[in-house]
Amino acid sequence: MTDPRPRDNDPEDDDFVPARALVAEVVEAIDAGDAAGLNALLEPVHGADIADLIEQLPPHRRREFIRLYSGEIDAEILTEIDESLREEVIEQLPREVVAEAVREMDTDDVVDLLEDLDPPEREQILAALDAEDRVAVEQSLTYPEYSAGRLMQSEVVTAPQHWTVGETIDFLRREDWLPDQFYHVILVDPRRHPVGYVTLGRLLSAQRTTRLADIAEDSFRTIGVLQDEGDVAYAFNQYHLISAPVVDADDRLVGVITIDDAMGVLDEEHEEDMLRLSGVNEESHVSDGAFATARQRLPWLVVNLFTASLSAIVISRFEDTISSLVMLAALMPIVASTGGIAGTQSLAVAVRALATRDLTSSNARRVVRRELFAGMLNGMGLALILGLAGTLIFGDPKLGMVLAMAMIVNQIVAALGGVLVPLTLERLGLDPALASGTFVTTLTDVMGFLAFLGLATVILL
Amino acid sequence: MTDPRPRDNDPEDDDFVPARALVAEVVEAIDAGDAAGLNALLEPVHGADIADLIEQLPPHRRREFIRLYSGEIDAEILTEIDESLREEVIEQLPREVVAEAVREMDTDDVVDLLEDLDPPEREQILAALDAEDRVAVEQSLTYPEYSAGRLMQSEVVTAPQHWTVGETIDFLRREDWLPDQFYHVILVDPRRHPVGYVTLGRLLSAQRTTRLADIAEDSFRTIGVLQDEGDVAYAFNQYHLISAPVVDADDRLVGVITIDDAMGVLDEEHEEDMLRLSGVNEESHVSDGAFATARQRLPWLVVNLFTASLSAIVISRFEDTISSLVMLAALMPIVASTGGIAGTQSLAVAVRALATRDLTSSNARRVVRRELFAGMLNGMGLALILGLAGTLIFGDPKLGMVLAMAMIVNQIVAALGGVLVPLTLERLGLDPALASGTFVTTLTDVMGFLAFLGLATVILL
Numbered sequence: 031m032t033d034p035r036p037r038d039n040d041p042e043d044d045d046f047v048p049a050r051a052l053v054a055e056v057v058e059a060i061d062a063g064d065a066a067g068l069n070a071l072l073e074p075v076h077g078a079d080i081a082d083l084i085e086q087l088p089p090h091r092r093r094e095f096i097r098l099y100s101g102e103i104d105a106e107i108l109t110e111i112d113e114s115l116r117e118e119v120i121e122q123l124p125r126e127v128v129a130e131a132v133r134e135m136d137t138d139d140v141v142d143l144l145e146d147l148d149p150p151e152r153e154q155i156l157a158a159l160d161a162e163d164r165v166a167v168e169q170s171l172t173y174p175e176y177s178a179g180r181l182m183q184s185e186v187v188t189a190p191q192h193w194t195v196g197e198t199i200d201f202l203r204r205e206d207w208l209p210d211q212f213y214h215v216i217l218v219d220p221r222r223h224p225v226g227y228v229t230l231g232r233l234l235s236a237q238r239t240t241r242l243a244d245i246a247e248d249s250f251r252t253i254g255v256l257q258d259e260g261d262v263a264y265a266f267n268q269y270h271l272i273s274a275p276v277v278d279a280d281d282r283l284v285g286v287i288t289i290d291d292a293m294g295v296l297d298e299e300h301e302e303d304m305l306r307l308s309g310v311n312e313e314s315h316v317s318d319g320a321f322a323t324a325r326q327r328l329p330w331l332v333v334n335l336f337t338a339s340l341s342a343i344v345i346s347r348f349e350d351t352i353s354s355l356v357m358l359a360a361l362m363p364i365v366a367s368t369g370g371i372a373g374t375q376s377l378a379v380a381v382r383a384l385a386t387r388d389l390t391s392s393n394a395r396r397v398v399r400r401e402l403f404a405g406m407l408n409g410m411g412l413a414l415i416l417g418l419a420g421t422l423i424f425g426d427p428k429l430g431m432v433l434a435m436a437m438i439v440n441q442i443v444a445a446l447g448g449v450l451v452p453l454t455l456e457r458l459g460l461d462p463a464l465a466s467g468t469f470v471t472t473l474t475d476v477m478g479f480l481a482f483l484g485l486a487t488v489i490l491l
Numbered sequence: 492m493t494d495p496r497p498r499d500n501d502p503e504d505d506d507f508v509p510a511r512a513l514v515a516e517v518v519e520a521i522d523a524g525d526a527a528g529l530n531a532l533l534e535p536v537h538g539a540d541i542a543d544l545i546e547q548l549p550p551h552r553r554r555e556f557i558r559l560y561s562g563e564i565d566a567e568i569l570t571e572i573d574e575s576l577r578e579e580v581i582e583q584l585p586r587e588v589v590a591e592a593v594r595e596m597d598t599d600d601v602v603d604l605l606e607d608l609d610p611p612e613r614e615q616i617l618a619a620l621d622a623e624d625r626v627a628v629e630q631s632l633t634y635p636e637y638s639a640g641r642l643m644q645s646e647v648v649t650a651p652q653h654w655t656v657g658e659t660i661d662f663l664r665r666e667d668w669l670p671d672q673f674y675h676v677i678l679v680d681p682r683r684h685p686v687g688y689v690t691l692g693r694l695l696s697a698q699r700t701t702r703l704a705d706i707a708e709d710s711f712r713t714i715g716v717l718q719d720e721g722d723v724a725y726a727f728n729q730y731h732l733i734s735a736p737v738v739d740a741d742d743r744l745v746g747v748i749t750i751d752d753a754m755g756v757l758d759e760e761h762e763e764d765m766l767r768l769s770g771v772n773e774e775s776h777v778s779d780g781a782f783a784t785a786r787q788r789l790p791w792l793v794v795n796l797f798t799a800s801l802s803a804i805v806i807s808r809f810e811d812t813i814s815s816l817v818m819l820a821a822l823m824p825i826v827a828s829t830g831g832i833a834g835t836q837s838l839a840v841a842v843r844a845l846a847t848r849d850l851t852s853s854n855a856r857r858v859v860r861r862e863l864f865a866g867m868l869n870g871m872g873l874a875l876i877l878g879l880a881g882t883l884i885f886g887d888p889k890l891g892m893v894l895a896m897a898m899i900v901n902q903i904v905a906a907l908g909g910v911l912v913p914l915t916l917e918r919l920g921l922d923p924a925l926a927s928g929t930f931v932t933t934l935t936d937v938m939g940f941l942a943f944l945g946l947a948t949v950i951l952l
Contacts (some may be wrong), residue, residue, distance in 0.1 A: 053853040076710065078729045086854040202696045211733065212692045213674060230691035231673045235663045249537065267758060268539045270751040272672065272733075290731040293754050297728060300761040301843055304768070308839030309832050316849040320864035327836045328869055334832045335873060338825040345821035352813070352820050359813050359820035360806035364799040366824070367936060370831075371770050371795045374928055375788045378769030382762055388777040392514040393547040403781030408789055412796060467835055467928075475828060 056083065060091050065098040072099070077106030084119070085112050085317045096122045103127060105134035113146050114315040120151065129158035136209065137163055138183040138291060141170045145180070170285075178262050179255040181295065182276040182285030185209040189242060191217040191225060196238030198228075213272045216283065217242055224275040224283045226250050252277045255284055259295045264387065266292035299385070306463035307381055309334075330468055337472035341366075344476055348483040351491060357424070358486050361433065366478030368412060369440035373470035376401055376448025384452060384462045398449055405445025409438035432489050436482035443477045444470070517544065521552050526559040533560070538567030545580070546573050546778045557583045564588060566595035574607050575776040581612065590619035597670065598624055599644040599752060602631045606641070631746075639723050640716040642756065643737040643746030646670040650703060652678040652686060657699030659689075674733045677744065678703055685736040685744045687711050713738045716745055720756045725848065727753035764846055767924035768839060770795075791929055798933035802827075805937055809944040812952060818885070819947055822894065827939030829873060830901035834931035837862055837909025845913060845923045859910055866906025870899035893950050897943035904938045905931070 052071065059067040072080055084107075087095055092115075096103070100123050108131045111119055120128055132140055132155050140159065144152050144167065156164050166184035173179025187208060189198050198215060202208065214227040226246035236245050251269065253262055253276050265271060266289055276285040305314065309330035314323065345352075345362070352359050380397075383389035389397055417434030421427045447470050452462035513532065520528040533541055545568075548556055553576075557564070561584050569592045572580055581589055593601055593616050601620070605613050605628065617625050627645035634640025648669060650659050659676060663669065675688040687707035697706050712730060714723055714737050726732060727750055737746040766775065770791035775784065806813075806823070813820050841858075844850035850858055878895030882888045908931050913923035 050852050053851075076730055078731075082848065085849065086851065088854075088857055199695055203698060205696065208692060208696055210692075211690060213733075229672060230695060231669065231671075233695060234660055234691060235666065235669055237664060267754055269537055270539075272674070272751070289750050289754070290733070293728055293750070293757065296754065297757065297761075297847075300758075300765070301847075304761070304765045304843055305839050307765070308768070308835045310836045310839060314840055316844045316854065316858060318861075320861045320868060323861055323865040324868035324872075327833065327865065328872060330836070331829055331832055331869055331873055332876070334829050335825065335876060338828045341824045341828070342821045345824070346818060349817045349821070353817050356810045356814050357807060359823075360803045360810070362820075363802045363806070363824065363827070363936060363940075364796065367799045367802070367932065368792055368795050370932070371792055371929060372788065374769045375771045375791070378766050378771060379775055382765055383777045386758075386762075387543065388546065390514075390547065391511050393549075393777065396549055397777060400779075400781045400784055404784040404788065407781060407785035408792055411785075411789060412792055415793070415796060468832060471828065471831070475824065479824075 053083065053086070056095075057087075057091060060087075060094050060098065063094075063098065068095075068098050069102060072102070077104065078110045081107050081110035081112075085115060085315070089319075092118075093122060100124055100127055103131065105131045105139070108132075108143065109135060109139045112315050112317065114313065115317055116143065116146050117148075117151075120147065125154065128155065132158050133160070133163075136183045136185065137166045137170065138181060138287075140167050141180055144171065145175065173255055176259045177255065178253050178257040178259060178276050178287060179284070181259050181262060181291050182255070182287045183209065184285045185212075186216060186275070186283060186286045187212050187214075188216045188218045188222075188224075188283065189228075190220070191241075191243040191246070193242050194238060195233055195236045195240045195242065195245070198233060198242060199238070211288065212286075213288065214286075215242070216275050216286070217246060218283055222282045224250075224252055224277060227275070229272075252281070253287060255279075260299050262287060263292045263295040263299060267296060268387075302461075303381060303385055303463045306461065307378060307466055309466045309468055311464070311466075330466060334468050334472075337468060338475070340472060341475045341479055344479050345483065348479075348487060351483055351487045355486070355490060358483065358490075361420070362479055362482050364416065365433065365436045365440050365482045366475045368437065369444040369474030369478045370467075370471040371444075372405065372408065372441050373444035373448045373474045374467055376405075376445045377452060377467065377470050378448075380449040380452045381463050384456055389453075394453055398446070398453070401445040401449045402442065405442040406438070408445075409441030412441065413437040428489055429486075432482065432485045436478065436485050439481040440474060440478045444474045447473045514544065514547070517556075518548075518552060521548075521555050521559065524555075524559065529556075529559050530563060533563070538565065539571040542568050542571035542573075546576060546776070550780075553579075554583060561585060561588055564592065566592045566600070569593075569604065570596060570600045573776050573778065575774065576778055577604065577607050578609075578612075581608065586615065589616065593619050594621070594624075597644045597646065598627045598631065599642060599748075601628050602641055605632065606636065634716055637720045638716065639714050639718045639720060639737050639748060640745070642720050642723060642752050643716070643748045644670065645746045646673075647677060647736070647744060647747045648673050648675075649677045649679045649683075649685075649744065650689075651681070652702075652704040652707070654703050655699060656694055656697045656701045656703065656706070659694060659703060660699070672749065673747075674749065675747075676703070677736050677747070678707060679744055683743045685711075685713055685738060685742075688736070690733075713742070714748060716740075721760050723748060724753045724756040724760060728757060729848075760846070763922075764842060764924045767922065768842055768927055770927045770929055772925070772927075791927060795929050795933075798929060799936070801933060802936045802940055805940050806944065809940075809948060812944055812948045816947070816951060819944065822881075823940055823943050825877065826894065826897045826901050826943045827936045829898065830905040830935030830939045831928075831932040833866065833869065833902050833905035834909045834935045835928055837866075837906045838913060838928065838931050839909075841910040841913045842924050845917055850914075855914055859907070859914075862906040862910045863903065866903040867899070869906075870902030873902060874898040889950055890947075893943065893946045896946055897939065900942040901935060901939045905935045908934045 055071055059071060084092060096119060170179055214229055216224050217226040219225050227250060228242050228246050232245045251274055253274050255276050255278050273286050273288045275283050276287055278284050310327060312326040314326050413434035416437050417430040420433040421430030451469050455464055456462045516532055545553060631640055675690055677685050678687040679685055688711060689703050689707050693706045712735055714735050716737050716739050734747050734749045736744050737748055739745050771788055773787040775787050874895035877898050878891040881894040882891030912930050916925055917923045
């Protein structure tokens with residue numbers, strides 16, 4: 031249970047977080063209304079870090095910051111600011127600053143930005159783009175949210191496969207619209223179907239007379255424009271892709287997705303899994319206020335209020351038992367809460383394995399069987415400890431036996447519930463992480479109280 | 492609470508999971524001992540998917556599969572197999588197959604493989620490498636586990652910054668040791684200090700006479716060889732890096748880390764956070780047996796056995812109260828369990844925000860204040876529902892008041908505990924996810940029972 035990884039004692043010693051001292055100086059410059067000082071302080075700071083800094087400021091300082099710094103807010107900063115704050119920031123920026131920033135962006139970043147805006151602001155930003163980019167962005171917005179079509183950029187470097195390396199390099203030297211970053215030349219046939227790709231490293235190290243077809247990569251994968259972004263991220267991670275061509279229903283090339291976008295999606299999906307599993311289903315961000323935070327969390331709390339009533343109903347059926355042996359009321363949460371932990375463990379492992387496709391219909395049966403045995407093993411181990419302790423402390427071997435037996439039952443229920451609930455949700459086409467702890471802990475609470483009080487009624491009274 | 496993302500009804504319809512039908516055919520071929528059939532079936536399958544397939548087979552079929560398929564197991568499959576199975580697989584493979592696979596690997600993958608092996612097997616594999624690679628691998632192994640030094644590959648493409656594009660391309664065409672994938676030419680000074688880099692896209696689109704110094708990227712970041720791999724992954728995600736040079740203490744270039752490795756680390760760190768938060772601290776994998784699974788989960792279960800005893804002690808202090816009003820025993824878990832959910836929510840948000848560096852010492856105070864208010868708000872909302880329900884169902888406004896007040900107290904404790912526990916661990920230099928649900932639910936259980944029974948004693952008796 032110790033952490034094997036080296037960690038700094040001060041987590042902010044790691045170069046990658048704007049140092050606390052810098053944040054303090056920025057705050058000082060904001061409060062002094064010192065625009066020049068602010069520019070000087072932030073001159074060496076990466077746009078992504080400036081975006082983080084904006085997110086971490088309290089709302090009144092954020093407004094003041096944007097007023098003082100608006101001239102410097104560029105495509106990079108705007109792209110990196112969290113979705114929850116973008117609309118607020120864009121509203122406060124002068125129109126021409128937004129227009130200039132948007133013109134600098136790749137089309138996939140513009141799409142990402144527009145998704146969060148209301149129609150009038152969307153129009154305003156679309157109007158700032160040049161005609162070609164506008165068409166690409168509008169096309170992208172016709173694809174469903176969270177699809178590959180929304181994630182791709184339309185700037186693609188292609189070449190016919192009969193070209194030589196020399197012809198391709200001459201072509202690249204002539205073109206001035208090339209994307210900032212690209213990693214492959216995609217080979218297309220005359221009807222713009224992608225047929226392979228050549229890495230830039232290969233292109234650079236091959237002789238000018240070599241034909242592209244001869245240095246194309248062996249493995250080649252296209253992504254359907256309607257594919258879910260989560261599947262896209264999985265494919266990048268699984269197959270170590272750097273970029274992948276996106277094709278429409280006719281298998282025609284419509285764009286390209288690069289690994290940095292896929293990495294962003296992977297990160298969001300993880301966040302979603304972790305938060306959902308813990309009963310936070312809506313997007314939440316550190317810059318949200320108390321009201322927004324409370325609202326995000328209330329739904330599962332209310333659900334839990336009702337599910338917890340099930341436990342209360344179960345317990346109330348045993349009021350006579352508790353009346354005659356009040357210490358049962360003190361002991362019953364032990365069995366229930368240990369079951370809750372076991373259920374949460376089993377649930378987290380199953381949700382993760384489903385996300386990484388390690389748990390599939392091919393091995394589900396075996397994994398469920400494993401959980402059953404693991405639950406039995408731990409149930410017996412915990413039963414031994416609890417049973418002995420109960421016997422020794424209360425001098426009553428029967429009570430020890432009740433504790434032990436209830437523990438075994440509940441551990442098995444927990445282990446099975448933890449894996450069967452997400453498997454069932456997955457089979458129903460729902461997100462397995464939606465199960466959240468609530469279902470499983472309700473199950474283990476109810477079963478824990480029922481097993482303990484039921485066995486106590488039969489054995490002790 | 493509904494899932495906004497499009498999902499397939501059958502999650503295995505998504506191209507990226509070996510179809511169930513294929514797995515069934517593979518199993519059939521294994522059981523028939525049909526090596527040729529197996530080869531034919533797996534011919535079109537990517538190495539990463541074959542590795543997943545191996546992981547999903549039950550142990551006896553896995554052994555048989557390896558026996559039948561050993562000739563085809565190459566660098567890719569071996570690299571992709573989960574750490575928990577690698578030693579087992581390598582032991583079963585003929586020596587020459589392993590040697591051949593290892594010679595094909597990049598040095599970072601060899602390092603990754605060796606980390607999990609015992610010294611005699613390590614030696615055997617090192618012996619299979621050519622001298623230069625062996626030196627690089629042994630050097631890499633001298634760096635601490637989970638450091639950048641373990642993650643980097645030593646094959647680096649460098650050029651002096653006074654070279655022209657033409658000279659660089661000619662150099663690349665002459666060299667035959669170039670890595671499979673590379674994305675930058677790193678510019679170094681005569682003492683091998685990296686001073687910038689040029690993307691391959693730029694190199695390809697610039698004229699032959701252009702000097703490298705003139706097309707180098709503006710922003711340039713090196714990574715210290717001792718930097719924690721988690722920080723490296725963060726930097727790649729934050730700054731959209733594709734590859735980054737690794738330098739030693741003298742700022743001399745020793746290797747390069749590419750984004751696919753960083754993406755793998757990000758994925759592992761997420762897994763670790765999610766599992767730890769749920770009380771599974773050791774690495775766990777779907778191929779683990781029941782005994783291994785039980786052992787991984789037992790520690791926190793035993794801890795919980797003891798922490799749950801605290802709740803039992805608290806409740807036992809109120810035996811007189813419960814004796815005189817037994818239904819209190821039935822109602823008390825409602826307050827406790829709703830507190831548990833709120834604590835888990837707050838904890839998950841805080842652990843995630845610490846991992847993404849959105850929660851830092853600059854805004855910790857504000858986030859804690861927000862949690863306090865959010866806890867109060869939800870506490871009041873839930874108190875209203877529960878208080879009214881209690882009053883109506885039991886016809887006792889005093890009981891309703893006890894339920895309501897206890898709920899408010901416990902929601903505040905939960906919200907604060909969820910954020911303060913991980914913040915404290917982080918400040919102590921520990922992993923905030925180590926908090927796991929256990930600490931926080933113990934806190935909310937104890938406080939829930941204490942507040943409810945304490946208030947009941949004062950107000951109702």
